[in-house]
Amino acid sequence: RSSQPDTLAVLHLRRDQLVTTVLKTYDDENLGYDEGKVTNTRFGSYPHSTLLDQPWGSQIVASKVDTGSRGRRQQKRKADDIDSSGATEGARTPKTPVAAASGFIHLLPPTPESWTASLPHRTQVVYTPDYSYVLHRLRARPGSRIIEAGAGSGSFTHASVRAVFNGYPAEAPPTKRRRLGKVCSFEFHAQRVGRIQEEIKEHGLEGLVEVTHRDVYKDGFLVGDPKEGTSPKANAIFLDLPAPWLALPHLVREPSNGTESPLDPSSAVHICTFSPCLEQVQRTITTMRQLGWLNISMVEVQQRRIEVHREHIGLEYEGVRAATVFPKSVEESIAKLRTVEENAKRYRVATEQGDSTETPHGQTTTGDDDTDKGVADQGKQRPAPYNSGRLIHRTEPEIKTHTSYLLFAILPRAWSEEDEEKCRQTWPSRK
């Protein structure tokens, strides 16, 4: 698997700094780059000619050519409308490469997680800790048919596409993908619809996601025409809307306006609504109860990554502290550690042989003033090295999340007298 033209790639600058770009063999902004499209980052410039056909995970070193300023120069020249075939070209576009900012990136295949971390925010988005839990509770899997509203910035859209197909474009080539599931996404903001449709095309997700420009409170969830359109036959629903209770009357087995139901008649439907206020949750619960939704429950995902480690002040060996202050150099640390190691070994051997003149710090009791005898002399119950030092724990500060209340419920599958009769025939003892 390697990076191919016209596919999305992730430039991993640092753990919390990702840049996504569609790889191009040509300069689509027409800036006059010879190298094809160039992505400029704070760690240097990357002509796409250096990013294409590379195995995913490759480390790519920044271009030595100052493509950024050359691009700007060429753009200016175009604006000035100067004939590029003229004798001035050499003067305006120096052939000698200019040293650029040095650095490197790792080239990674796109995933919903990296897209969520780098996407252009048009709205609040659902972050990975929430959508992972939501998709799990919605039982989303290859073959599921999901209704999503509103699409917003497309964060949840990308995660749900991966869940309902066998992988994500960069992970599985389209021919190997089982096109079983479907994501039907609804959004009433025209510009957001346009942007998400472009992104879906650029990311190779066409045909897997159907985005409909629609006010779902008014016109419901049929694809195409609001009255005559086709049913998504959804078995999972995610509503990230300001008033989910206004959309719920359309998500029933028999809509009151006589249109087809958007739900899968042959299975139970799992729903999740995402609301920041408890008042919104309460109104949604009331409507859910009235419409026959069961197993209603609410969850708030409070993911915190907690970093836990022991802080060692000085050096220790088998519980014997070598120094109560930080050593000044690596050499000093190694020398102290060696002394402590030798003393401890000697002490162990002496103790086994019944020799009580030896102490854990060597024979002298007034020796190395860096040695903390108090710790060693606490005796037989000394902590193991991994268990010593001050226990420190702190919350990782930079984890991005926008938490809301997640409301889950299930609508049982439709059950008719016909179904009951079939059931009686299958299990005659129930007659």
Ligand code: SAM
């Ligand atoms: N879940 C999205 C994501 O992860 O990127 C973010 C959704 S954003 C918070 C809510 C979206 O709902 C907005 O884009 C808004 O335009 C859309 N919306 C609000 N009311 C709507 C309605 N009646 N019909 C369709 N979309 C609606």
